[in-house]
Amino acid sequence: MATRWGICGAGKISNDFIVALKTLPPEEHQIVAVAARDWMHAQQFARKHGIRRAYGSYEALTKDEDIDVVYVGVLHTEHLKVGLMLLQAKKNVLCEKPFAMNSREVQQLIAASKKSNVFLMEAIWTRFFPVSIEVSRLLDQKTIGEVKLVKAYFGSPQLHIPRCVEKETGGGALLDIGVYCLQFICMVFNGEKPQAIHATGVCLDSGVDESMAVVLKFSRNRLALCAFSISATLPNDATICGTKGTIRIPAPMWCPTSLLVNDTESQYPLPDPAMPLNFTNSTGLRYEAEEVRQCLLKGKALQQ
Numbered sequence: 001m002a003t004r005w006g007i008c009g010a011g012k013i014s015n016d017f018i019v020a021l022k023t024l025p026p027e028e029h030q031i032v033a034v035a036a037r038d039w040m041h042a043q044q045f046a047r048k049h050g051i052r053r054a055y056g057s058y059e060a061l062t063k064d065e066d067i068d069v070v071y072v073g074v075l076h077t078e079h080l081k082v083g084l085m086l087l088q089a090k091k092n093v094l095c096e097k098p099f100a101m102n103s104r105e106v107q108q109l110i111a112a113s114k115k116s117n118v119f120l121m122e123a124i125w126t127r128f129f130p131v132s133i134e135v136s137r138l139l140d141q142k143t144i145g146e147v148k149l150v151k152a153y154f155g156s157p158q159l160h161i162p163r164c165v166e167k168e169t170g171g172g173a174l175l176d177i178g179v180y181c182l183q184f185i186c187m188v189f190n191g192e193k194p195q196a197i198h199a200t201g202v203c204l205d206s207g208v209d210e211s212m213a214v215v216l217k218f219s220r221n222r223l224a225l226c227a228f229s230i231s232a233t234l235p236n237d238a239t240i241c242g243t244k245g246t247i248r249i250p251a252p253m254w255c256p257t258s259l260l261v262n263d264t265e266s267q268y269p270l271p272d273p274a275m276p277l278n279f280t281n282s283t284g285l286r287y288e289a290e291e292v293r294q295c296l297l298k299g300k301a302l303q304q
Helices: 012-021 039-049 058-063 076-088 103-116 130-140 173-188 282-297
Strands: 003-008 029-035 053-055 069-072 092-096 120-123 147-155 196-203 209-218 222-229 238-242 245-249 258-261 264-267
Touching: 003 012, 003 058, 003 282, 012 029, 012 039, 012 282, 029 039, 029 058, 029 282, 039 053, 053 058, 058 076, 069 076, 069 282, 076 092, 076 103, 092 282, 103 120, 120 282, 130 173, 130 245, 130 258, 147 173, 173 209, 173 222, 173 238
Parallel strands: 003 029, 003 069, 029 053, 069 092, 092 120, 147 222
Antiparallel strands: 147 238, 196 209, 209 222, 238 245, 245 258, 258 264
16 A cells, blocks of 8 residues: 655655655655645645645645644744644644754654654654665674764755754754764764764854754764865765775765775665756665655654
């Protein structure tokens, strides 16, 4: 039986998510409805993607009994409000990153998920790429020995994009792209809490962070460092240095298709999109969608 998706938000990322879904078997993933704040926009979006139902409010998704899970692709600042509404209506939710604007809001979402006993996952799509799965396997097998230093960089000029530079729309380097560097470090250290964090950065006149550098110290004298910026292009790669070798994820590290282990390269190509995409390698969103399906089939109520 297919997993039936509702799409909350009719913007660029929702477009790419739908294109990615359509690279998966239709007997396993179906798009039932899309909702936007404007009904006409929802209608246009639905026609473009061949979606049967279009709603002029996000709330309408809570009343559609044919939806198994809702993908939330709205502005960062709306994640809490929309997420709570869906979770309280007992809808399973895949919420775009960042989960919310701060840890307090994240805890509210998790609490609502537990209370309603429904699935909730942050859409950190990088985690489900074949490259990321292979990196985790290599680390488990100690292929490069003990990890001593991790580096991750992501910089992309985005000062011309209003939502990226305004506090009211959840802008700033950390929430938009810095999360990719930090999630990578968390993955490598298997969720271990760092012993110390040192961070410095610069802000725009609007009050959001333009660029930031972070150093994290973990147990057994292991270090991680990352830098991210919405005003400059950075190497956009990631490196894991161990006592017996090195793993390097070339750019784009947030949606990788290649991997170097002690200078031996492997390729992990993505399927071609059937429609134009807005962002790099967006057909890779298929991997998180399939993870959601597998979790729902196994009856998991909550995954972070």
